[in-house]
Amino acid sequence: xxxxxxxxxxxxxxxxxxxxxxxxxxxxxxxxxxxxxxxxxxxxxxxxxxxxxxxxxxxxxxxxxxxxxxxxxxxxxxxxxxxxxxxxxxxxxxxxxxxxxxxxxxxxxxxxxxxxxxxxxxxxxxxxxxxxxxxxxxxxxxxxxxxxxxxxxxxxxxxxxxxxxxxxxxxxxxxxxxxxxxxxxxxxxxxxxxxxxxxxxxxxxxxxxxxxxxxxxxxxxxxxxxxxxxxxxxxxxxxxxxxxxxxxxxxxxxxxxxxxxxxxxxxxxxxxxxxxxxxxxxxxxxxxxxxxxxxxxxxxxxxxxxxxxxxxxxxxxxxxxxxxxxxxxxxxxxxxx
Amino acid sequence: xxxxxxxxxxxxxxxxxxxxxxxxxxxxxxxxxxxxxxxxxxxxxxxxxxxxxxxxxxxxxxxxxxxxxxxxxxxxxxxxxxxxxxxxxxxxxxxxxxxxxxxxxxxxxxxxxxxxxxxxxxxxxxxxxxxxxxxxxxxxxxxxxxxxxxxxxxxxxxxxxxxxxxxxxxxxxxxxxxxxxxxxxxxxxxxxxxxxxxxxxxxxxxxxxxxxxxxxxxxxxxxxxxxxxxxxxxxxxxxxxxxxxxxxxxxxxxxxxxxxxxxxxxxxxxxxxxxxxxxxxxxxxxxxxxxxxxxxxxxxxxxxxxxxxxxxxxxxxxxxxxxxxxxxxxxxxxxxxxxxxxxxxxxxxxxxxxxxxxxxxxxxxxxxxxxxxxxxxxxxxxxxxxxxxxxxxxxxxxxxxxxxxxxxxx
Ligand SMILES: Cc1ncc(C[n+]2csc(CCOP(=O)(O)OP(=O)(O)O)c2C)c(N)n1
Numbered sequence: 001x002x003x004x005x006x007x008x009x010x011x012x013x014x015x016x017x018x019x020x021x022x023x024x025x026x027x028x029x030x031x032x033x034x035x036x037x038x039x040x041x042x043x044x045x046x047x048x049x050x051x052x053x054x055x056x057x058x059x060x061x062x063x064x065x066x067x068x069x070x071x072x073x074x075x076x077x078x079x080x081x082x083x084x085x086x087x088x089x090x091x092x093x094x095x096x097x098x099x100x101x102x103x104x105x106x107x108x109x110x111x112x113x114x115x116x117x118x119x120x121x122x123x124x125x126x127x128x129x130x131x132x133x134x135x136x137x138x139x140x141x142x143x144x145x146x147x148x149x150x151x152x153x154x155x156x157x158x159x160x161x162x163x164x165x166x167x168x169x170x171x172x173x174x175x176x177x178x179x180x181x182x183x184x185x186x187x188x189x190x191x192x193x194x195x196x197x198x199x200x201x202x203x204x205x206x207x208x209x210x211x212x213x214x215x216x217x218x219x220x221x222x223x224x225x226x227x228x229x230x231x232x233x234x235x236x237x238x239x240x241x242x243x244x245x246x247x248x249x250x251x252x253x254x255x256x257x258x259x260x261x262x263x264x265x266x267x268x269x270x271x272x273x274x275x276x277x278x279x280x281x282x283x284x285x286x287x288x289x290x291x292x293x294x295x296x297x298x299x300x301x302x303x304x305x306x307x308x309x310x311x312x313x314x315x316x317x318x319x320x321x322x323x324x325x326x327x328x329x330x331x332x333x334x335x336x337x
Numbered sequence: 338x339x340x341x342x343x344x345x346x347x348x349x350x351x352x353x354x355x356x357x358x359x360x361x362x363x364x365x366x367x368x369x370x371x372x373x374x375x376x377x378x379x380x381x382x383x384x385x386x387x388x389x390x391x392x393x394x395x396x397x398x399x400x401x402x403x404x405x406x407x408x409x410x411x412x413x414x415x416x417x418x419x420x421x422x423x424x425x426x427x428x429x430x431x432x433x434x435x436x437x438x439x440x441x442x443x444x445x446x447x448x449x450x451x452x453x454x455x456x457x458x459x460x461x462x463x464x465x466x467x468x469x470x471x472x473x474x475x476x477x478x479x480x481x482x483x484x485x486x487x488x489x490x491x492x493x494x495x496x497x498x499x500x501x502x503x504x505x506x507x508x509x510x511x512x513x514x515x516x517x518x519x520x521x522x523x524x525x526x527x528x529x530x531x532x533x534x535x536x537x538x539x540x541x542x543x544x545x546x547x548x549x550x551x552x553x554x555x556x557x558x559x560x561x562x563x564x565x566x567x568x569x570x571x572x573x574x575x576x577x578x579x580x581x582x583x584x585x586x587x588x589x590x591x592x593x594x595x596x597x598x599x600x601x602x603x604x605x606x607x608x609x610x611x612x613x614x615x616x617x618x619x620x621x622x623x624x625x626x627x628x629x630x631x632x633x634x635x636x637x638x639x640x641x642x643x644x645x646x647x648x649x650x651x652x653x654x655x656x657x658x659x660x661x662x663x664x665x666x667x668x669x670x671x672x673x674x675x676x677x678x679x680x681x682x683x684x685x686x687x688x689x690x691x692x693x694x695x696x697x698x699x700x701x702x703x704x705x706x707x708x709x710x711x712x713x714x715x716x717x718x719x720x721x722x723x724x725x726x727x728x729x730x731x732x733x734x735x736x737x738x739x740x741x742x743x744x745x746x747x
Contacts, residue, residue, distance in 0.1 A: 025537060051537045057567055062526050062560030069467070069530025069544070072515060075537065077530075089556070096520045097527070103729050105508035105516035106498045110732070141738075142730050165732035210735065254735035 003198040005191070007177045009151035010040045010116070013158035014078060016204050018048050024162055025070065026053040028063060028080030028116075037082055038118060038177060060086055064093035064115070068101065071111045078162050084117040084171060085131045098167040099142030114161045114168045119147070120228055120275050121312050122175035122185070122321055130312035132227075132276035137169045138253045138285065144168040144209055145253040149176065149230040150197035153250055156207030164209060173227035173275075181228055182235035183323035212256035214263070218245035221269035221334055224260060224286050226250065229273040229322065236327035244271075244331060252282055260286065261293045268299040269334045273327055278306040300337030305330045349593055351586035355656060359666035364642070366612075366668055369396035370403020374621075377629045381607040388598040388608035391642055394617035399678035405621040411685045417458065417616050418676045418686070420478045421450035422694060425673060426702045427473070427483055428647075431490055434706070435651045439714035440490050440504045444470050448646030448664065451616040451672035452577055454478045459623035460513065460545065467515045467528035468547045470505055471577065471645075479512045483702065487709035494719030495712035501725070522548055522555035525574070529564045532572035532630070543571040543630040551582020553597055554590040562638075566604040569635035573626040574601070576638070577613065579645035584658040601638030613643030614669040616676045642669065723747050 004012060018024045026041055032055035035042030044053040056063045060081055067077035081087045087094065094115065101111045121130030137145045144166060148154035154172065161168035175181045179189040180197070192198030216234055220243040223233040230248040237244040245263050249255065264270045270290050272283040283304040290302050305322045313320055352360045372392045375384050394406045401407065409417070428445040435443040446453070453474025460466070466475050476486060485497055489507055492500040498508060508516035515531075518524055528546030535542045548558055553576055565572055576597045580587050591597060601608035607629070611622045619641060626637035644667040648655050660666075680686035713719035727734065727742040734742075 025534075057560075057563045059560045059563055061557055062529075062564050065523060065526030065557060065560060066530025066533055066564050069527035069532070070534035070537075072465070072527065073531045073534035073538075075534045092520060093523060093526075093557075097518060097523050101516055102732070104498065104502050104506070104518075105510075106501065107729055108497075108508045108510045109516050144731075254737060257736065 001199045001201055003193045004151045004200040005178050005198070006148070006151045006154050006172070007038055007040055009155035009200050010158055010172060011042060011044070012200065012202070013155040013162070014041065014044060015047065017078070017159055017162045018044065018052060020204060021076065022052070023074060024076045024078060026078050026080070027056045029056055029058055029082045031055060031080050036080060038174065040116070041080065060090035061093055064090040064098065067113045068093060068098050068111055071113050072101070072109050076112050076162060078114040078116065081115060081117040083129050084119040084133050085128045087115070087117055087133065091136070094137070094143070094167070094169070095140045099140050102166065103142060110165055111167045112165050114158070114170055116170045116172060118174035119171040120173040120175055121317050122181060122228065124314060124317060126314035127311040130317070132274065132307070134171055134252055135276060135280060135282045138282055142167065143253060144251070145171070146209060146251050147171045147173065147227040148250060149173070149227055149248050150180065151192050151200050152197045153207055155200050156205050157209065157250065159204060160206040160209050163206065168209070171227070175228045180231045183232040183321065184235070185318050207250070210251045210254040210256060212250055212259040213248045214245060214259065215248045216244065216246040218243040219267055220244060221271060221331060222247060222260070222263040222267045223271045223273060223327070223331070224249065225273040226252065227275065229275055232322060232324055232327055233273055235324040236331060239324055240328045240331050242331045242335060257289055257293070260290065264290050264294040265297045268297050270298070270302045271305060271327070271330045271334055272302065273305045273322055275307050275321060277309045278304060279309050281306055300334045303330045303334050349588040351588065351659070353660055353663070355658065355660055357660055359660045359663040361666055361668050364668060367391050367393060369393040370406065372403070372405070374404035374625070377625060377632060378634055379607065381602070381605050384607055385602060388602055388610060389596055391610050391612050392618050392622055393612040393615055394621060395615045395675050395679055399675070399682040401617055401679060405618060408621050408624060409617065411680070411683060413458070414616070414676065414680060415685065417454060418673070418680060419694065419698070420454040420474065421616070421673050421676065422698050423702070424450045424454060424474050424477045426698045427477065427486070430702050430706055431487070432651065434490070434714070438716060439710070440492070441715055442504050442651055443490065444505050444650045445647045446471055446473060448671065449577065449579055449613065449643050450474055451619050451676070452613045452641045452643060455616045455619035456545070456575070456623045459620055459627050460543070463513070463542045464544065465513050465515060465528070465531050465542065466545045466547065467524035467531065468517060469521070469524065469549060469552070470517060471549070472547055473505065473507070476507060476509065476512055476514055481509055481512045483705040484708045487706060488712055491709055491712070491714045492721065493709065493713035494721055495709070496721055499725040499728070500721035521552040522557040526557045526561040526564060529561045529570050529572050532570040533564070533568050536568070536571055541631065543573070543627060545573040545575060547575050547577065549582060550576060550578040550580070550587045550597055551585055551590050553600065562601065562604045562606065565636040566606050571630035571633065572636045573623065573630060574606070574636055574638040576640045577643065578640050579643050581645050581649070581659070583649045583653060596640060598638055598640035606636050606638050608638040608640070610640045610642060612669055613641030614672040614675060616672060644669070
């Protein structure tokens with residue numbers, strides 16, 4: 001098995017899917033000849049031709065709109081929005097159109113598209129290259145929302161997304177593209193080539209959408225996280241020495257409620273971590289569900305650790321980004337509660 | 338001291354308001370037969386004039402004249418007349434049904450019947466329309482059962498869309514009719530994508546996009562032109578200019594100069610303006626554009642110049658914003674009467690046969706209505722199951738929706 005970065009794994013997922021199914025087409029800004037600003041689509045045009053992987057005009061609404069039309073025709077478009085921050089012009093096409101075409105036509109038309117977009121901060125992207133808009137999608141019925149945390153999952157989940165009969169939003173934490181990131185910005189990033197989750201099969205495999213994974217078993221407190229925050233949570237557990245169970249959601253919609261409930265019933269405590277802002281963030285949904293399903297097992301109030309309710313700052317991103325220190329304090333607070 | 342001229346904002350206004358004399362002197366109408374018919378592979382820049390003129394076939398006397406005439410047989414024209422009459426009768430009955438509280442809402446096509454009915458006949462089986470809400474003629478002219486349309490309008494137990502969509506928001510893949518969105522203009526760029534897909538797969542099918550004059554102001558209209566011209570998509574980009582967007586006159590979306598068709602010129606897309614109340618002209622121009630698309634020559638933009646005689650929808654009162662007699666003053670006449678006159682002139686139709694056809698069609702519509710109403714109307718009789726609310730959000734129902742369905746008791 002080869003070791004791959006998350007970018008290579010994402011590329012491999014598209015390459016494998018395009019090879020297996022000539023209905024899969026890939027397009028977006030700069031994705032054709034150049035291979036995308038993060039090189040996720042590098043080589044696909046050379047291999048599959050420019051009608052299967054091509055550059056799109058800078059027009060996100062157009063990219064989504066044409067993808068929806070292609071899907072109605074019978075293709076499986078996998079499009080790239082250059083940064084999640086730029087999906088807003090396409091938001092109407094995503095939420096009002098793609099998400100509801102199956103429902104409103106009673107299955108007469110469907111919309112098997114994948115919308116890939118780099119998300120999250122930690123690369124000094126400032127306000128407009130750092131957003132985590134997952135909650136804007138999880139609120140929309142008809143979409144599926146995935147956030148992988150490592151190359152192995154990214155490939156298996158992306159192939160599953162491409163094969164899924166419904167529209168899937170695939171949010172790629174760009175801070176993880178080259179290696180796991182545990183929030184210690186002052187330390188060099190360990191590359192994926194040194195990590196077991198960098199072991200990625202060359203060929204086809206899928207990871208089911210809607211299944212969480214327990215990254216670290218523990219009995220004292222449950223930490224619910226996804227994307228970059230999985231690695232931060234793992235670091236916080238190590239550093240505090242608290243016996244935390246870390247759940248990587250992988251898929252936010254549909255959500256693997258059973259895994260969360262089982263874990264919280266066992267530990268009696270819960271901390272939810274995400275990078276997006278606090279108010280009306282996805283963490284609120286997880287806390288509600290935990291309250292509804294685990295109330296009598298809870299020994300302390302559930303705590304959220306998130307980005308602040310401000311735009312993403314450029315220079316102070318390490319103070320914005322929930323790092324292991326903040327997660328560690330939350331763990332201690334919940335343990336004392 | 339220098340006098341500084343102060344700026345003032347220009348807000349376009351229609352020529353006349355309620356109480357005034359309708360005035361269409363600004364609508365420049367070419368003589369029937371006067372506009373040339375270029376070869377389909379003409380360079381767009383050679384036919385710039387066609388974006389500013391109006392292609393017409395039927396003249397005032399009911400004769401079909403000029404280079405765009407002669408494409409349809411008597412038989413085909415009689416079918417066209419019948420389809421337009423059917424749509425008109427269907428509209429009248431459904432408007433009444435809405436007034437009787439049998440459905441929440443309706444939108445009629447009065448005055449615009451030729452556009453969708455004639456266009457449909459220029460397409461082939463397997464082609465796809467991405468319509469907006471005033472193109473039911475695409476379904477009627479493709480013999481989609483009226484009773485199905487009514488079931489949809491009534492949201493009854495036989496509604497093919499299970500009560501989920503607003504009335505008139507039909508969907509039929511089999512009849513080349515994409516599911517209608519309530520969000521204006523979104524379908525326009527989707528049509529381009531569908532056409533691109535057909536080209537990617539080296540298929541032979543083409544797509545048609547539909548939009549109203551007001552909605553051309555939406556970004557998606559412009560996105561569609563960008564994508565269609567960039568990839569030379571096999572798509573026909575239709576703009577139905579019926580003069581009004583609810584209460585807003587077309588000058589608000591267009592400004593004071595140019596035409597809607599001319600919007601295509603900057604993109605190098607051949608752009609034609611056509612008399613939308615002339616069944617023969619609409620069909621001929623649509624056929625020309627379809628051939629271009631099918632020969633891989635790329636998109637064509639067509640502006641249909643017509644007039645919305647009825648209200649925008651059952652929630653609208655046009656007398657509040659335009660003269661009551663404006664529709665009578667509309668210089669391009671009534672599409673049904675114009676085709677009828679032509680067929681009478683040709684000796685294949687008569688006043689008697691017309692009256693008889695009207696009666697037959699009314700009967701057909703009433704029969705369909707009875708059948709539809711036997712399945713229920715919006716507030717009475719059979720309804721789709723509450724279970725249907727939860728079905729079909731995804732191909733496979735996820736657990737959270739299943740839990741909610743159980744909670745609802747289904
Ligand atoms: C995105 C969006 N904005 C506003 C509306 C409300 N709306 C419905 S129809 C309409 C007017 C459309 O006029 P036009 O495009 O000229 O079509 P016509 O009704 O004349 O056929 C408006 C503003 C909507 N449905 N969607």
